[in-house]
Amino acid sequence: MKANTETKPSKPQPKAPMPAKSAPAVTSNGPGNQVVPLRKNPNGIPDYRAEVPNFHTVEEWADGKLRYTVTGDFDAPVPAIRESKYLNKDQSLEIYRYMLLNRKMEQALENLFKQQKVIGGVYLGLGQEGCSVASAYALDKFDWIAPMIRNQGAMLVRGFRPAETMMQYMAKVGAPTKGRDSGSHYGDIHEKNCIAPISHLGDSLPVIAGCLLGARIQGRNVAGLAYIGDGGQSTGPCYEGFNFAAVQKLGVVLIMEHNLWAYSTPVELQFACRDLADRALGYGVPGAIIDGTDPNQVYDVVHEACERGRRGEGATLIEAKMMRMKGHAMHDAALYVPKPYFEYWKKRDCMGRFEQYLMGRGWLTAKQNEELIRSVDEQINKDRDEADASPFPNGEDAAANLFKNNAETIPFKYGPPKVKKVSKDDKLGEASNVSHYK
Ligand SMILES: Cc1ncc(C[n+]2csc(CCOP(=O)(O)OP(=O)(O)O)c2C)c(N)n1
Numbered sequence: 281m282k283a284n285t286e287t288k289p290s291k292p293q294p295k296a297p298m299p300a301k302s303a304p305a306v307t308s309n310g311p312g313n314q315v316v317p318l319r320k321n322p323n324g325i326p327d328y329r330a331e332v333p334n335f336h337t338v339e340e341w342a343d344g345k346l347r348y349t350v351t352g353d354f355d356a357p358v359p360a361i362r363e364s365k366y367l368n369k370d371q372s373l374e375i376y377r378y379m380l381l382n383r384k385m386e387q388a389l390e391n392l393f394k395q396q397k398v399i400g401g402v403y404l405g406l407g408q409e410g411c412s413v414a415s416a417y418a419l420d421k422f423d424w425i426a427p428m429i430r431n432q433g434a435m436l437v438r439g440f441r442p443a444e445t446m447m448q449y450m451a452k453v454g455a456p457t458k459g460r461d462s463g464s465h466y467g468d469i470h471e472k473n474c475i476a477p478i479s480h481l482g483d484s485l486p487v488i489a490g491c492l493l494g495a496r497i498q499g500r501n502v503a504g505l506a507y508i509g510d511g512g513q514s515t516g517p518c519y520e521g522f523n524f525a526a527v528q529k530l531g532v533v534l535i536m537e538h539n540l541w542a543y544s545t546p547v548e549l550q551f552a553c554r555d556l557a558d559r560a561l562g563y564g565v566p567g568a569i570i571d572g573t574d575p576n577q578v579y580d581v582v583h584e585a586c587e588r589g590r591r592g593e594g595a596t597l598i599e600a601k602m603m604r605m606k607g608h609a610m611h612d613a614a615l616y617v618p619k620p621y622f623e624y625w626k627k628r629d630c631m632g633r634f635e636q637y638l639m640g641r642g643w644l645t646a647k648q649n650e651e652l653i654r655s656v657d658e659q660i661n662k663d664r665d666e667a668d669a670s671p672f673p674n675g676e677d678a679a680a681n682l683f684k685n686n687a688e689t690i691p692f693k694y695g696p697p698k699v700k701k702v703s704k705d706d707k708l709g710e711a712s713n714v715s716h717y718k
């Protein structure tokens with residue numbers, strides 16, 4: 281497709297196209313899967329992808345109206361996904377099952393929305409399931425997670441049942457917030473170490489950094505997986521929170537989910553650097569670029585980043601490139617997204633690619649796959665019926681349990697604080713009272 285050369289000069293110009301690199305000529309997923317050599321981007325950031333797409337969104341003004349067109353090679357062959365260095369057969373199949381559960385739960389949510397049984401909007405992670413699931417799968421029980429709206433798969437891995445998520449969207453009494461909040465605004469700080477997202481983009485970064493600092497004060501370095509979109513990464517709180525984690529060498533693993541759109545804003549109008557992972561240089565932490573539709577890449581890179589975090593070696597910034605395959609939420613038909621994008625990314629759908637990989641390795645037969653899909657369908661139907669049958673909360677309970685009882689002590693998760701006592705007579709005064717939490 282041709283670039284629009286008449287873009288208004290007053291508008292931001294599209295970034296210089298990435299060097300056109302043809303995709304490696306490998307399409308097999310069988311044993312002896314290809315080893316695509318690891319690339320580095322021009323700033324030296326490792327790029328684990330098997331291909332580097334070279335497309336761009338271009339603004340076009342016609343009859344006083346703005347619309348987007350695209351440039352680039354949309355017909356590039358689809359490369360096979362990478363082998364995982366760590367995942368065995370059972371783990372890979374478990375990830376695949378969670379991905380199926382994620383996709384089918386969202387299909388059920390979409391239907392519930394259309395039946396007007398959902399209170400508020402529904403935000404879908406279609407196309408991003410592999411990233412959500414495989415990244416959360418790299419966490420240990422004692423680690424933390426700060427999900428965003430499209431990470432319902434991560435919540436499943438963390439232990440929320442599909443019925444709980446559906447009840448949450450339907451504001452039912454059985455929901456994690458017992459019908460007091462809707463949508464994705466739920467978490468669990470007691471068992472699942474999951475920070476509830478709020479609407480304000482970026483604000484979970486200072487919170488997860490604080491959690492990890494708390495853990496360190498209690499004598500333990502843990503990993504904390506946080507997600508932010510290509511839009512949300514531009515916010516002040518995202519910078520402040522992640523910078524703090526970088527400075528304190530906290531194990532925050534930040535996945536920037538680069539899905540090409542922030543609501544209706546294309547990434548070309550969102551940030552001026554070539555790759556979001558380049559931001560790692562500014563923060564002073566290791567960075568990596570991964571294909572968000574390849575669960576093996578996602579798992580391996582997040583796993584290694586979490587291990588670093590647990591060793592007390594600090595934060596990591598990972599950019600996962602993929603595509604938001606629906607509108608921002610159910611109310612948004614995404615008509616502003618040029619069609620070639622959908623066609624290109626549909627061919628790279630994480631579900632199909634992972635299914636093919638598992639079959640190619642002989643880890644999943646067609647019959648086992650059918651059985652797996654049937655069992656996931658069954659579970660989703662059962663959970664949906666449970667959610668549907670759950671009552672709405674009683675009006676008189678609306679204010680119950682909204683605030684923490686001040687007299688209640690919050691138990692330490694990892695042990696009593698290990699802090700140095702500083703003598704009042706210390707000549708250095710305030711400065712020496714500052715513990716640097718190393
Ligand atoms: C601080 C802040 N600014 C604006 C918004 C409104 N808003 C909600 S979602 C969204 C787009 C988010 O895009 P992105 O971060 O790329 O995530 P995606 O939806 O693509 O997953 C915007 C602008 C918000 N919630 N918070």
Ligand SMILES: [Mg+2]
Nearest residue numbers: 509510541542
């Ligand atoms: Mg986005």
